[in-house]
Amino acid sequence: MTNTIQISPLRYHLPYPPSGWELYNGWGKTRHLSSTYKKWRTDAGYFIKPPAAPISVPFSLHIALKRQNVRQDIDNRSKAILDCLQHYGVIKNDNLCERLTMIWSQEIPADCVVLLQIAEEGLAA
Numbered sequence: 210m211t212n213t214i215q216i217s218p219l220r221y222h223l224p225y226p227p228s229g230w231e232l233y234n235g236w237g238k239t240r241h242l243s244s245t246y247k248k249w250r251t252d253a254g255y256f257i258k259p260p261a262a263p264i265s266v267p268f269s270l271h272i273a274l275k276r277q278n279v280r281q282d283i284d285n286r287s288k289a290i291l292d293c294l295q296h297y298g299v300i301k302n303d304n305l306c307e308r309l310t311m312i313w314s315q316e317i318p319a320d321c322v323v324l325l326q327i328a329e330e331g332l333a334a
Contacts, residue, residue, distance in 0.1 A: 210228065218326035219260065222276045222319035223253045225277060226289040250252040250293050265301040269308040276313040277318045281313045289321060299325065 232246045242250075274286060289302035300306075305326045 218324045221257055221323040221325075222295075223256055223290070223321040223323060224249060225274065225320035226253075226286045228281075228285040229288045229331065230285065232289055232292075234297040246289060249289065250296060252299055254294050257294070257299060259298040260289070263295075263298045264305070267305050267307040268300065269326050269328050270306050270310075270324075271323045271324040272309070272311045272318075273314045273317045274311065275315055275317060283313060286321075287311060290321070294323075294325070 214253060227243075227245050227249050231243055233240050234243045235241055269289070272287065272290060274283065277293075287309060291300075294300045295303050
């Protein structure tokens with residue numbers, strides 16, 4: 210068992226994430242991060258304080274977003290957030306996410322609020 214388990218959820222207030230369609234430019238061998246995503250990831254990094262060691266056990270992620278317009282799909286925003294958390298060492302790998310919940314809310318204190326906690330199953334073990 211690893212000693213990265215914490216009980217308190219981690220909370221981050223982030224800028225509004227780009228759509229999954231805006232993360233990369235090019236295809237195949239020419240595929241690279243888009244300038245839109247690079248800027249967002251850099252901006253988000255100012256709000257992220259990683260734990261002493263990356264979360265390396267299954268976790269749950271809860272995301273609340275302020276809807277920018279009614280035509281947006283909520284599911285297009287999770288990839289940018291998960292990859293960003295991995296980039297800044299909050300999580301070891303985004304494949305450890307066992308539960309993901311997302312909601313639209315105009316009542317949150319930032320454009321994007323992220324709560325990350327160890328999966329309940331991991332706490333019970």
